[in-house]
Amino acid sequence: MNMTIDLDKYRHSTAHLLADAVLQLFPGTKLGIGPAIENGFYYDFDRDVPFSDADFESIEAKMRDIVSRDLPFERQVVTREEALALFSSLGQDYKLDLINNLPSDEEITVYRHGDFVDLCLGPHVSSTGELGVFKLISVAGAYWLGDEKNPMLQRIYGAAFATQEQLDEYLKKLEEAKLRDHRILGKQLELFSIDEQVGAGLVYWHPNGATIKREIERFWEDEHLKRGYDLLSTPHIAKSKLWEISGHYGHYKENMYIFPVGNEEYVLKPMNCPMHLQVYKSRIRSYRELPIRFAELGTVYRRERSGTLHGLFRVRGYTCDDAHIFCSFDQVEEEIGALVEFSQYFVRCLGFENLQIELSLMDPAHPEHYIGSPEVWERSQATLRHVLQSKSLEFIEIEGEAAFYGPKIDFQLIDVYGHKQQGSTIQLDFNLPERFDLKYVNSSGGEEYVALLHNAILGSIERFMAAFIENYGGAFPMWVSPVQVALLPITDAQLEFASQIHEELKDSGLRVYLDDRNEKLGFKIREHSKVPYQLVIGKKEVESSCVSVRHRSRGQIGTMTSSEFKSLACEEVQNRVIS
RNA sequence: GCCGGCGUAGCUCAGAGGUAGAGCAGCUGAUUCGUAAUCAGCAGGUCGUAGGUUCAAAUCCUAUCGCCGGCUCCA
Structure with a gap:
């Protein structure tokens, strides 16, 4: 018996329990969806009055009441017409929406317990009496089907586990994690501050935090120099022209700080790439020089949406540890291999052993979303896959996660909340070499496009430090x-x-x-x-x-x-x- | 950006129409101490900001900024 699937079933059934309780207490509420998630479940509701934490008590009581009545879960196959009639009589518009979007050959099932009925694939536990280890955690807004053009529903999150001990352990872990929260430790240990008077998402490193940052940056520089990188230092602003060439001005404008200077327009850099490419372009490059490896701890500014800011994890100004490798196409595999080794070595030296490796590929159903020929994509993706396989690394492949300009390998760090945090990223870029006309002279004197690799080991020093602070709970190496x-x-x-x-x-x-x-x-x-x-x-x-x-x-x-x-x-x- | 919650002393928080309070930190003094909190005293706030209601606003209303939990976004 697979415990994961079993627990998912348990959690999903608990979500039904929640929906039933809410409908009994607040008739007329419309249901969204209610899946099992890591550590528990959620259910989305459309109701005029907002749920408050105070409602949780009565909802939980009602849920326990349904548990004690030990109502069997019953699966029923219905026709599309029956399903539409059923949910329309119940006034469950979102369910109608779901039914109408089901493929025509899909078997439609509903699950019932007591008077409650829900459109659902199942499976479920056999009876509500089997449930009972749960706790409602929080309520939050969530768009219907995750699309911000749709109405916003209220999502109630709950935790659910197979045993009370596991639930208690989980709740305890949440409490303990709070003590390690980098925002709290940042204040207590005087590491950094973010001052609302001066601007959200802008970090002030105090002496203690600046020391940690400096040590990590020194290590970063030392390790890059050891591996044949040249370190750069480039401007923080550039005329709009540069960003037009790079394409950022067209695609990334809403995230850029743009300001007029006399008759010119300047941009505060949101990325370092164009600057590094300018250095490459400053003279003719020979195949003899390749690979050229440029790296910089460059401070970038991005106008992130206000609701997304979060401690050091999500800020508006940060230090990007950016490296760009210019090489010939037959050097790509070796360079990628070195980058994978480097990234792993580096984060392990900083205490992160738990890494999840992701290979992000194009979406084969929508080749039009990407630049570069399918053959080039096919070959590049195979190269990345081969590098990971040759190092016997475990990784997952995700279709559709690639950037429009090329496939990538990402390393996800696991933080103390068990959340994934973006760590290193290694990306192939088919776009910028053409936009910037990045070439080199080959051995027979002809010009060729150079292959471009982006690499960021930490991504953002600030974001990494948030994970680092939490990982060590403030007791640093x-x-x-x-x-x-x-x-x-x-x-x-x-x-x-x-x-x-x-x-x-x-x-x-x-x-x-x-x-x-x-x-x-x-x-x-x-x-x-x-x-x-x-x-x-x-x-x-x-x-x-x-x-x-x-x-x-x-x-x-x-x-x-x-x-x-x-x-x-x-x-x-x-x-x-x-x- | 969106939904909900929240902004009171440096920090953690109490006060819920009648004129601001505790603990810790700070300062001063006493104590001179052996492996995770010595005692006493003093000082500290236009209650995020701007309007409004009221005889009276930290408290009610509006706007705004910020924070928290999510959603969305992350070419």
């Missing part, structure tokens, strides 16, 4: 920690010795904080509980010229000289240990 070592003198009699150690450790490049406040040791330890190492300095330590080393998760490690500690700490930093 030693090498990125804003404070790596906290010095905790027990009384002010040890201040002088502590200051000496402070200087000594600082000189070796460590980020050290001397807590010289007149507070008790326990208080200081608590305050620095996220700092990797806390050095306790009391009377005994001064007398023996030592420090008592305490690690934030391993507890007391022992007493050692400052130079012994220094080499231990520096080694951990140099090796970029991630624990």
Whole structure:
């Protein structure tokens, strides 16, 4: 028996329970759809009065009442006419809409329990008595059939599990996740702020957050230089002409910040690609130079819709870690292979082991949505697939997810909420080389179009840092920690010795904080509980010229000289240990 | 952009027509302390912003900005 399918059935049946309860309590409500989802279910309702959290109690009570009546679920096959008649008599317009959109040869089934009837494919549990482990979570707006031109319905989300323990565990996990929320930690640890006075979606990195960001960026630069990339630095604004050539002005205009300067019009860059292409184009390129690998930590600005902003995950100005590789077509496979290795290596070094790899392909039903010939697509997609297979990587293929300009490989990080977060992306581009006329001179002196690869390992440093902060719950790996070592003198009699150690450790490049406040040791330890190492300095330590080393998760490690500690700490930093 | 909820001290929140309150943080003082919260005192707010209703608005209404949960979007 497949547990996943079983649980889906359970959740879907619970959704029916919810709809039944709502109809009993609020007659006249129209039903949308109510599927099983990860961790539970939802059901969409059309009702004039908004549901409030206060309604949840009575709805849940009614649902439990239906459970206790142990009503059997009954499947019934009906003709299209019967179905239309049934739901039209019930005034369920959205169901009529669904029926009318079903393929003509589709068998139509309805499921009943008690007086409740719903258009539904099933399957369901056999009786409402089997249900009962659920909790309504939230209500939110959702467009009918996901189209913003359609009316907006009210969606009630619920959690449902096979056992009460699993439900409790899930609810507990939600609570715990709140404590790791990067927006909360960002404030507590003074990592960053977003000031409504100055603009939504614009991030201010405070000293602590800026330190983490700088360390990650240094690592990023080091690793790119090691792999034969040249680092660029390009302007933040450019005349509209550039964006007309790139095509952004036609397709992406509503997301761009555009402003007049004299008689000219400028654009704040939403992407770095055109800039990098300009550098490529600055002179004739020879096949001998290929592959050329350009990379930049470029700050870009995009006018994202107001409702989509979300902490650091979705902002309007961010650092894009952009790389572009210009190569010949027969170098593509090798370059892609290197990019896949690089991406995986990089995010693993930052503590992300759980990756989901997606290969995004064109939609074969709509070749007209894409540029480039079907043969080129076919060959490129096969190349990407072959790279992943040759590395024995598990991946899923998604048709229709490709960009219009080429197929891509995406790496999804899994965050503490279990949500996927976009990580690395590797994209083939059939569009820009032609638009920008990017060529090189081949070995026989002829001109050829260059192949263009886009690669972003982190995508957005800001977005990545949100996931990074949550992944570590604010207790960062030693090498990125804003404070790596906290010095905790027990009384002010040890201040002088502590200051000496402070200087000594600082000189070796460590980020050290001397807590010289007149507070008790326990208080200081608590305050620095996220700092990797806390050095306790009391009377005994001064007398023996030592420090008592305490690690934030391993507890007391022992007493050692400052130079012994220094080499231990520096080694951990140099090796970029991630624990 | 859309639906719903919410904006009160640096932070977390209480107050629900009668003139603003707690804890933590901060400051001052006392305490000199051995591995996750020492005690006391002081100070701190045009209640997001702008209008309106009212004798009186943090509280009711309107608009606006922002935040939260989703939807949509992410050439």
